[in-house]
Amino acid sequence: xxxxxxKGALLYASLFACxxxxxxxxxxxxxxxxxxxxxxxxxxxxxxxxxxxxxPWIKAWSTACSGLECNGIRPYFIATFEIAVPAVALxxxxxxxxxxxxxxxxxxxxxxxxxxxxxGSFVPLQLxxxxxxxxxxxxxxxxxxxxLVLIHTAYGIPLTTMLFRNFYVSLxxxxxxxxxxxGAGFFKIFRSIVLPMSGSIAIVAVILVFSGIYNDFLxxxxxxxxxxxxxxxxxxxxxxxxxxxxEHNVNIAAVMISALPTLLLFLATGKFFVRGLTQxxxxx
Amino acid sequence: MRIAGxxxxxxxxxxxxxxxxxxxxxxxxxxGFAAYTAYLSVSKSTFLPNxxxxxxxxxxxxxxxxxxxxxxxxxxxxGGLYLAGCIALGVSLAILLDRxxxxxxxxxxxxxxxxxxxxxxxxxxxxxxxxPTIGIQKLVRGAGFEDFKFNWVVSPDHAIYTIAxxxxxxxxxxxxxxxxxxxxxxxxEIWKATRIDRIPPWRxxxxxxxxxxxxxxxxxxxxxxxxxxxSFDVVVALTDGGPGYASDVPARYVFEYYFQRGRIxxxxxxxxxxxxxxxxxxxxxxxxxxxxxxx
Numbered sequence: 001x002x003x004x005x006x007k008g009a010l011l012y013a014s015l016f017a018c019x020x021x022x023x024x025x026x027x028x029x030x031x032x033x034x035x036x037x038x039x040x041x042x043x044x045x046x047x048x049x050x051x052x053x054x055x056p057w058i059k060a061w062s063t064a065c066s067g068l069e070c071n072g073i074r075p076y077f078i079a080t081f082e083i084a085v086p087a088v089a090l091x092x093x094x095x096x097x098x099x100x101x102x103x104x105x106x107x108x109x110x111x112x113x114x115x116x117x118x119x120g121s122f123v124p125l126q127l128x129x130x131x132x133x134x135x136x137x138x139x140x141x142x143x144x145x146x147x148l149v150l151i152h153t154a155y156g157i158p159l160t161t162m163l164f165r166n167f168y169v170s171l172x173x174x175x176x177x178x179x180x181x182x183g184a185g186f187f188k189i190f191r192s193i194v195l196p197m198s199g200s201i202a203i204v205a206v207i208l209v210f211s212g213i214y215n216d217f218l219x220x221x222x223x224x225x226x227x228x229x230x231x232x233x234x235x236x237x238x239x240x241x242x243x244x245x246x247e248h249n250v251n252i253a254a255v256m257i258s259a260l261p262t263l264l265l266f267l268a269t270g271k272f273f274v275r276g277l278t279q280x281x282x283x284x
Numbered sequence: 285m286r287i288a289g290x291x292x293x294x295x296x297x298x299x300x301x302x303x304x305x306x307x308x309x310x311x312x313x314x315x316g317f318a319a320y321t322a323y324l325s326v327s328k329s330t331f332l333p334n335x336x337x338x339x340x341x342x343x344x345x346x347x348x349x350x351x352x353x354x355x356x357x358x359x360x361x362x363g364g365l366y367l368a369g370c371i372a373l374g375v376s377l378a379i380l381l382d383r384x385x386x387x388x389x390x391x392x393x394x395x396x397x398x399x400x401x402x403x404x405x406x407x408x409x410x411x412x413x414x415x416p417t418i419g420i421q422k423l424v425r426g427a428g429f430e431d432f433k434f435n436w437v438v439s440p441d442h443a444i445y446t447i448a449x450x451x452x453x454x455x456x457x458x459x460x461x462x463x464x465x466x467x468x469x470x471x472x473e474i475w476k477a478t479r480i481d482r483i484p485p486w487r488x489x490x491x492x493x494x495x496x497x498x499x500x501x502x503x504x505x506x507x508x509x510x511x512x513x514x515s516f517d518v519v520v521a522l523t524d525g526g527p528g529y530a531s532d533v534p535a536r537y538v539f540e541y542y543f544q545r546g547r548i549x550x551x552x553x554x555x556x557x558x559x560x561x562x563x564x565x566x567x568x569x570x571x572x573x574x575x576x577x578x579x
Contacts, residue, residue: 011380011383011384014376014380015380015381015384015391018373018377018380018395019391019394019395021453022394022395022397022398022453023394024413025398025406025409025410025412025413025453026397026409028409028412028413028419029409029412032412040418041418044422044423044426045412045413045418045419045420045422045423046423094305094306097302098302098303098305098306100302101299101300101302101303102303102306105295105296105299107296107299110299110303113303113306113307113310114306116310116311116314116315117306117309117310117314119314120309120310120313120314120315120318121314122510122562122566123314123318123559123562124513124514124535124555124558124559124562125514126516126535126538126539126542126551126554126555126558127317127318127321127555127556127558127559128313128314128317128318128321129539129542130320130321130324130329130333130542130548130551130552131316131317131320131321132313132317134320134333154308154309154313155309155313157305157306157309158309158314161306180295185294185295185298186294186295186298186299186302187298211400214402215401215402215403215404215405216402217402217403217404217516217517217520217521218516218517218539221520222539222543232402232404232405232517235404235405235408236404236408236520236521239408239411239521240524248412248418251408252412255405255408255409258402258404258405259401259402259405262400262401262402263397263400263401265400266396266397266399266400267393267397270389270393270396273400274396274461277399277458277461278458278461278462278465
């Protein structure tokens with residue numbers, strides 16, 4: 001009994017020590033974002049603010065300067081959603097249709113296409129940057145948010161197709177056969193049988209693709225529209241730009257704001273998030 | 285019967301129609317682009333793509349560039365630390381959580397939440413903590429150890445280690461989850477049997493359970509390995525490859541040669557070498573998988 005007590009204490013001590021490592025960055029950012037600039041410079045990073053102020057958050061949101069623009073990160077934040085929402089919708093819908101066609105109307109060619117896009121989703125994106133730039137220029141959408149929607153849809157499809165295909169493979173074929181006997185066609189089966197059963201995997205796909213697009217940096221940096229760059233490129237630029245005095249507290253508040261959407265999404269939908277990560281990880 | 289057959293072929297046609305986006309992505313956005321970049325790597329491209337063939341000279345310039353070798357070897361230093369760190373910490377946490385009877389989901393959330401953040405946020409957060417004049421160095425000096433020095437993030441010899449530090453913070457959760465799922469899927473009978481034989485739990489984990497999770501380990505190594513080759517965001521956010529180019533990595537090198545130096549051909553050569561490196565990582569895995577399936 002006593003031995004178990006000591007072991008239990010050791011177990012919790014280790015767990016707490018690790019928890020400190022994982023929580024420390026979040027903690028120091030939160031406290032710094034509520035300090036005045038003078039206090040950020042003078043106090044230690046772990047001390048609580050003596051005077052709590054939300055000024056840094058307000059400034060980061062609406063008036064902080066990134067380069068020559070001084071509108072805070074709000075325009076970039078909004079632009080990110082304007083890109084992410086249509087791209088998520090398109091990638092998930094097309095992924096569901098592709099997954100359905102591949103899983104339930106199997107052919108050798110479809111399997112080959114699946115293999116080809118799956119392999120492609122591992123490749124470093126640097127391989128695609130120049131051809132993408134050429135393509136976007138040809139289409140006249142280089143450096144526009146529309147171009148980013150196209151990019152994120154195209155490179156979201158491998159992930160969504162993989163998720164839906166692997167999910168649909170496990171649906172019983174008898175359902176399909178019965179529906180065909182009843183005269184239902186390709187789209188009718190999708191709409192009335194397959195789609196209603198796709199709720200959980202659709203949530204997983206939306207969460208995963210949204211986080212990926214929201215957190216994207218490389219495409220945002222390369223193809224973002226001036227003044228409307230996606231959030232990660234904007235916030236990195238805000239912190240790195242060296243005009244005048246560095247307002248650490250404002251910068252950190254900006255980083256916090258940019259981190260909130262996916263963090264809250266994770267906290268709200270933890271189960272689906274984890275499922276998406278492990279499925280995307282193992283099968284992808 | 286004939287009607288049914290006709291109907292099925294009509295449906296097949298529709299299934300092809302639906303697959304058009306996937307076909308476009310596969311042959312244009314993925315393989316077509318990869319082939320084009322491969323061609324650019326042997327072309328005379330500078331500020332703009334130029335299709336004149338010049339053979340291997342971009343590769344020669346790449347391999348003659350000391351900077352490239354710093355970036356390339358950094359990838360392995362960073363990669364080794366990142367893999368070792370994520371796997372050691374992830375496996376330990378999975379075991380600890382498996383021992384836990386209560387509060388598992390609380391601790392799991394704490395270890396996992398960094399995964400939901402972007403690598404830019406990760407890099408910027410750690411930049412703040414590691415900054416000598418603001419972060420840990422100042423904290424320890426303030427506590428009375430005035431000679432304490434911890435300036436790795438701005439030190440040419442150590443900056444690459446700080447990148448591994450931040451990336452491990454971000455990536456451990458996923459490895460933990462993978463191994464926790466693996467551990468929980470092993471046969472619970474093991475525990476009954478080993479309790480009777482009075483085998484201590486840590487031995488059960490290390491001698492019986494973990495050896496069963498070879499496939500999980502391999503998945504983890506692959507996943508993390510791909511992350512390493514792709515690493516760009518965390519490097520730009522934390523050190524931007526500096527000081528100088530001491531903590532540069534291939535992904536950042538290629539980006540810089542494409543867009544800031546106007547050396548598209550040489551950048552493309554770097555990208556091709558990145559992919560070749562990746563293939564070299566994957567081939568043993570494929571070999572292992574095929575052999576396992578044959579066995």
